[in-house]
Amino acid sequence: MASRPNPHIDSRFKTTIWQLLDTEQYRSALFFAERYFCRDGDNHEARHLYSTALLKNGQTQSALHLVNLAEEEQCQECVEIYAKCCSTLGRFRAAREALERIVTDPTPVASSSSSIRPPIAIADESVFYCRAGVMAAKGNQPERAISNFEKALNLNPLLWEAFEGLCSLGSFPNIDEVFADRTLTKDGSKDDLTNSTTGVERKPSPLPMATGMGFFTPAATNDVNQIRNFDQQSQPFRLNPESSDSIQSGFGFSVENSMTTRIGSNFRGLGVSGPTIPNLGLIANSRTMSSVDEMGPAPKKHRTASLAPIKANGDKGKQTMNTGVTQKPPPRAGQPDANTTRRSTRLLSSGVGGKEQTRTVKHPPTRDRSRRPNARTRSRSHGSDNEDMLSPDTAHSPPTSSMHSPQSEGSPGPSTHAAQRAAEAMEWEAADKYIFHLLRSHAIAYQHMARYSCKEVIEAVENLTPDMQKSTSILSLVGRAYYEMVDYQKAEAAFKAARTIDPYRVWDMEIYSTLLWHLQKNVKLSFLGQELVSIDPQAPQAWIAIGNCFSLQKERSQALTCFRKASNLDPTCAYAYTLSGHESLEEDIDTAIGFFRTAIRADPRHYNAWYGLGTCYLRMSKLRQAEYHYRRASEIHPHNAVLKGCMAMAMERRGQREEAYQLYEEAVRLAPDNPLVRYRRAKILISMKRYDDALEDLLRLRDIAPEESNVVFQLAKVYRLMGSAVQSALQLATARDMSPKSLGKIKRLVETSQDEDGARDGEMDEG
Template structure:
């Protein structure tokens, strides 16, 4: 028995209804019935595979879609390969059917009233980038996929994030800019914007932020066939009709956060912007621009209204009882509403959307539409909205990109350019806290993370950084409370187990801390930060071989994880392998050139090899990056003493005395310098302070006091216990 189209359509509508309402079990059941009824159709396999994938049954979805030449099936197959670490198979499957999705775009086919369930070129390129970056290809190939994704759709933040994680140098303003085929690059809009430029209110004026010349660079040649919001192709590559999704009211878009853009009602829309001469493009009425590339598209006007009553009755409508009466009443009511729209004082909306395709002409009508509802945007409003969203993404992108490049000051400055409502979001607050954490500004980082926990207490992302911040601050009570909260939120989150591990580490219970970090790695084998924390715990237990293994595992997951490079350098430094330590510290410094501690440790390796001049250069650089770092300042003062720059060393130690007043090493060196300059009272005072602060080194300090009147050839001799406090930090 051949499958009937109306029965297939009924099955598909039930499946999409279930998927839209997250009724996955029901969707799976009905999709299985559909495939059994029509097992030769690739679209039926796609629906069942999509249900399986959303239920987390990746193995079953993978077997169902393997070797199926259908863009939807290949896309689900690629997503399953990404989850199952079969990235090369996913890339092969998607590239084999590239002719189905290449140069396609459904950017404006996804609204509250309609959607396209088949991915376009931007989505496929983004998935290919994920597959390639996770082991399926080279870095260059991953970069090409991500670049193609943002060229197809500049709103794909996920592709931009992938480029940042690859360590690619970018110009962010060239990423978030209108692409050819979008409304804001339409030639028809250029004439209108130039004509209306003097009359645009200041709060709606669009500045061209993407060209140095200050004028918009409009292009008329589309590279992707982006459908209009009025006439939209509603069939996919295989002739399967798209399924409309009925969601929230379009009139609620403004208060849901579109940056305060005011959508006009049909009454406002009917008023012309200004008096126009003949031939001027009128933006008071929605029109279809020439960029659509569809010569058969008609304008929504009197001819459409006249043809409504004579349109053929749909097959599904004929199946209903009394279908002819229902159809005639519905059509006449709509026609009356349209006629009333021509009256300027009695305009009402009928929520009518005409969808043209190469094979069919389908109408979607919403009988629940209220008078005055906004149904479509004019091309001018579309261009304004595109520019607004892209400008917002560009500012966020600048902050995020600078953070990925560890340009933390620039990152914070970029995020602070956002409106207060945007700054007070979990994404921005977590990035600001992360930036301050990398700058070793723990006070400001703590403020940002505190605010983040207030507005989003269930957030898990970046909480491993917050727990490490509390570890550095020795806030054991707050750290314990955070770990309990994260564990209550999700016991299977690696961030929660990292926080618990930091709790045990702060209590010097390294064995229990290691168990927690191993649990985090078990939950997410690609969580590089858990490997790094595990390596540090092994190093504290002096299990250096296991520490090196953990750090190398972190680098296999993320080669830009500078903490792992630093950890390998620390292990080499502790076992006396200076050349290996210098190499790993410099690799970490290349990734994060703004970290003062990395520069300081490079100097410490050089100092150990008696290269004091080169070490001093590193310490000067470190002090420039972190002027209030006690370790960097102390190391710089010691190098100056070795090079007989006593005046400079004295200045640094006087400054350091205020930063670290309880450090015996600082007072001891001050006493030595004052003795060299013949200032015996100050020398005696600082020797006494050092002796009080470090009783274990009292025999060394007492010896210096007894020889206060004896001249010394060298101020600084081989360091004893008095230097351990700052040297070992």
């Protein structure tokens, strides 16, 4: 990954991530840390933050993989995080060796871009709302969860976990409003917050800071209207193993489907606190930023206690004359002089004539604040560093007020400072624009996935920059999208690419295991399950993968044991209950109904559980209940053709033939190559005596699934009804060869008359 250094964007990333880590918003911190690392993978600080966020999220092996570099490439912090990961995994010997190496190594490799760690952030109102939303979602209180997530996101749009929570609950906020371009203040709050000194009520800032002295520092607003554009070119999303820029697959991701799965199998298991850096993006300061902050500290000079205080505007050019002697106007009458000379018993050294002179000055211990220093005292105390550079004329020049002193050649003038401040403001606003553009572009993809708008997910990913497209979370998102589109080949390529980047990733691997189940890849599925258990035996995704492996081998009792283990590890894992229901469906429908209902209680938007309940009621001939549950599943996933086909099948059995046909038409439009919905439409066309249309569907189905005997049987039936006895006999012979067990049904079809055949609905078809 190419490094594109930009100190302002990097500061925004670092401060935001540290704030989220400090307030225990680990999911949000991981989102920004992964984006930061994808943007600049050669930056050690980005690597440290990403591995720390992974560690906090329980992905210890992935965090260890990031910092497990060659010894000559590791910096001290890499070794420290490595030791933490080893300690978490129980590898205490490796942790001890790493810590000893830190102590004994005389020349540790420095980080490539080290900076002072920002002040520790304090959890505020937005953080508590986000936590309350998480708890409400887990406690099956979706309305309270939505309310809390909305409040959290309104107070702090950087809380990515709140946005994800809303999408998972089916509440989709307006992305353009939530992540609109805005200027962040020093503490990360929005620019529309009003300062308390204006008399207008101020909203609480999202992430207040605690300084080293234990005080909370107020936020400083930064109102700038113009934002500089940044140059980020989007590239199409591709996975190409032959290219150096790609990882997997020799094809480009497109939105067309290529469904070759068997009919009826589409739905199974569907730090330390330090000083504040003035220009760190989100850090709160106790004062407004001055030009001194921007230009850095002034050159250090030896000075006594009689030095005049530096004015707040930081204009060094107005404090000294061109002679180097500090002058100031006499105090007004009745006004105490705050800069009274105090000569203590310290040793003063000066470089006059290249020799050091030591003067011992004795004074009473008490300080006379009413005493005024004379001009000679001021001259000697301020000019001790510069006496060797003064000419006789300049040394005795009359005192001049600093208000009228000319600018020295080495100090920038007021116009230069103004230009620097303006340029600095533009840089910060460009960083803010980059952050919110990043949030918007990723939020679009995630929201489309929550809506199951899978084609739009792929389009949104293609609009991301190439470095962001290759992040593991985005590749997993693409894999899920293709899986929901039943495009299993491309889904497998995306998941393989994600595991190439992070071979220890556990999240989303339950979907990958079900994908391998559909593809009937027993060896790969077995290897995946064993790998996941070795990575994290307490992860429910690992046991779901093992359960899928047993299910593929028709060992249902073992599969149910693994799914039960997954649900015990995570009682909110709806997918484990759903897979248990599918395994129980063939043997005990009542038990399967119980599993599906538990899954819906864990996640009301888990459409696969609604589909499972519909299938149970359809087998029990409870057609109204079946239609209701299929409809609920289709409302959650409106782009799924199989769900619409199942809903149409329930309506067809209830006698609503015309309504059912309209649903079949919609399903075929959504997935033209899906064999199940096209087969169902062909059957209803036969019952409606539209034989030409039915024949067209069946011929296309024969090309898609040539091994399916039901398709051949229906072809023989249509030819018989159309009066083509020769073609009908030929198709019946083919069906007999493909399925010898169907000989009795074929014989009954031959013995029936043409009218009776037209009134019956394919006995050979088993759904």
